[in-house]
Amino acid sequence: MFVQVTNALLEGFWESLKVFGLTLLFSIPLGLVICFGSMSKWAPLDFLSKSKDSFFEKFKPIQWLCKGLVWVVRGTPLMLQLIVIFYGPGLMFDLPLLPRFTATIVAFSLNYACYFSEIYRGGIESIATGQYEAGQVLGMTKTQIFFKVVLLQVVKRIMAPMSNEIITLVKDTSLARIISVYEIIWAGESFIKKGLIWPLFYTGAFYLIFNGLLTILFARLEKKLSYFRG
Amino acid sequence: MAVLEVKNIRKSFGKTNVLKGVSFSLEKGQVLAIIGSSGSGKTTLLRCLNFLETPDVGEIWVDGKLLRSGSEKLSEQQVRENRLHFGLVFQNFNLFPQYNVLKNVMLAPQLLKKGTAKELEERAKQLLDQVGLSEKLDSYPYQLSGGQQQRVAIARALALSPQVLCFDEPTSALDPELTGEVLRVIRGLKNADSTMTVVTHEMEFARSVADVVMYMADGVIEEIGTPEQVFGNPQSEKTKAFLRGAHEKF
Numbered sequence: 488m489f490v491q492v493t494n495a496l497l498e499g500f501w502e503s504l505k506v507f508g509l510t511l512l513f514s515i516p517l518g519l520v521i522c523f524g525s526m527s528k529w530a531p532l533d534f535l536s537k538s539k540d541s542f543f544e545k546f547k548p549i550q551w552l553c554k555g556l557v558w559v560v561r562g563t564p565l566m567l568q569l570i571v572i573f574y575g576p577g578l579m580f581d582l583p584l585l586p587r588f589t590a591t592i593v594a595f596s597l598n599y600a601c602y603f604s605e606i607y608r609g610g611i612e613s614i615a616t617g618q619y620e621a622g623q624v625l626g627m628t629k630t631q632i633f634f635k636v637v638l639l640q641v642v643k644r645i646m647a648p649m650s651n652e653i654i655t656l657v658k659d660t661s662l663a664r665i666i667s668v669y670e671i672i673w674a675g676e677s678f679i680k681k682g683l684i685w686p687l688f689y690t691g692a693f694y695l696i697f698n699g700l701l702t703i704l705f706a707r708l709e710k711k712l713s714y715f716r717g
Numbered sequence: 718m719a720v721l722e723v724k725n726i727r728k729s730f731g732k733t734n735v736l737k738g739v740s741f742s743l744e745k746g747q748v749l750a751i752i753g754s755s756g757s758g759k760t761t762l763l764r765c766l767n768f769l770e771t772p773d774v775g776e777i778w779v780d781g782k783l784l785r786s787g788s789e790k791l792s793e794q795q796v797r798e799n800r801l802h803f804g805l806v807f808q809n810f811n812l813f814p815q816y817n818v819l820k821n822v823m824l825a826p827q828l829l830k831k832g833t834a835k836e837l838e839e840r841a842k843q844l845l846d847q848v849g850l851s852e853k854l855d856s857y858p859y860q861l862s863g864g865q866q867q868r869v870a871i872a873r874a875l876a877l878s879p880q881v882l883c884f885d886e887p888t889s890a891l892d893p894e895l896t897g898e899v900l901r902v903i904r905g906l907k908n909a910d911s912t913m914t915v916v917t918h919e920m921e922f923a924r925s926v927a928d929v930v931m932y933m934a935d936g937v938i939e940e941i942g943t944p945e946q947v948f949g950n951p952q953s954e955k956t957k958a959f960l961r962g963a964h965e966k967f
């Protein structure tokens with residue numbers, strides 16, 4: 488029985504891990520895009536502004552869009568976002584539904600990208616301007632300054648908040664169940680019908696072990712980056 | 718002919734007029750010491766030279782080449798090319814913490830493809846030797862004292878062979894016992910015929926190293942001349958008052 492339950496749960500957990508892995512794959516770079524967007528200073532109508540602090544000077548569409556997106560995504564429950572992304576297109580625009588799994592990945596990636604973007608932004612803004620200026624006076628391009636000077640320092644600073652979010656993501660994958668995506672909690676729950684409650688409790692062990700492994704991984708990465716300070 | 722010629726630089730931040738028409742020139746191999754009280758615009762002047770600020774008005778010439786003309790817009794590429802005529806050593810070093818000493822010095826020349834890896838390493842080692850840090854090639858900035866960090870920063874700036882090397886209060890962030898080693902390095906550069914502009918509060922140093930001393934007050938050059946003139950026989954009342962104050966302080 489134990490082996491049978493373990494196998495069923497492993498199968499469920501594999502689905503959870505797929506959501507986890509794909510979400511990370513998409514949200515880590517997407518977060519960077521949103522982060523740059525929300526730091527964008529592009530003000531296309533600035534040339535119309537006649538005074539400081541005019542509307543035209545402050546009209547920064549990319550920044551507004553990205554900040555608005557982050558506000559909405561962080562301000563509403565992920566569960567609701569899953570439902571909206573899965574059912575919304577059909578209900579509102581008569582579009583075909585996305586496959587459940589795809590909808591899950593879209594919702595999770597968007598959600599986590601927004602959280603990551605804020606972590607990145609905090610990290611980037613915490614780098615002293617002197618680092619940029621040192622790069623500039625040495626004739627580096629903006630891209631070189633970002634990749635060769637700033638990036639690793641940012642990575643080091645965001646390790647702790649990123650590992651927090653990533654561990655939260657492992658647990659959040661259970662929300663996919665709300666739009667009927669099979670994952671480990673569901674797998675555990677399905678044993679209740681057969682009169683077994685312990686498999687549901689047992690799912691906790693899977694999360695614990697996996698998060699334990701992640702914690703070790705992050706500790707290693709942090710150690711790797713501990714060769715410098717700054 | 719002058720290496721550096723600065724003509725009528727003006728710069729304001731909003732309503733604050735920081736530089737109100739600054740002009741001077743510097744011959745090759747000369748050292749200019751800029752002194753002046755806090756807020757007089759010394760840093761802003763150096764930042765204009767290094768293209769970290771855009772002046773509102775004024776011209777910057779190096780070796781007879783016009784690098785900056787007022788607030789005329791330059792392409793990023795052009796700014797990068799032009800600013801390489803200058804080097805800047807910051808008050809608080811701004812070394813790159815994730816690279817060791819050697820790499821700090823080599824990074825920019827490498828990115829700018831100034832030579833083969835081997836050549837650049839040789840050159841970096843030679844510069845670090847010059848500032849007395851050949852023992853520290855593999856150290857990271859946090860493992861160094863302030864004085865050592867500042868010497869790395871000097872080597873880093875020298876690695877791009879700027880025509881004019883600027884220092885913004887290079888010893889202000891250092892404990893008093895560490896200023897000597899940095900000032901010695903700068904003195905050594907003078908002997909090697911580098912053209913330099915040093916903002917400093919170290920009057921003794923300015924007097925002994927500079928060929929030209931410039932006293933700035935409220936965004937203008939209040940007085941400029943040889944150290945003997947400015948320190949020994951200042952003409953302006955403001956200069957006299959400043960020097961009296963500086964004398965009492967140090």
Ligand SMILES: Nc1ncnc2c1ncn2[C@@H]1O[C@H](COP(=O)(O)OP(=O)(O)OP(=O)(O)O)[C@@H](O)[C@H]1O
Pocket residue numbers: 730733735753754755756757758759760761762
């Ligand atoms: N980016 C900026 N925005 C607004 N005001 C500025 C800016 N940079 C400098 N200022 C102002 O310009 C004036 C001159 O500053 P600057 O840093 O050039 O003086 P300084 O002579 O270097 O002084 P210190 O000896 O304290 O370093 C100061 O009043 C300062 O507040």
Ligand SMILES: [Mg+2]
Pocket residue numbers: 759760761885
């Ligand atoms: Mg200053």
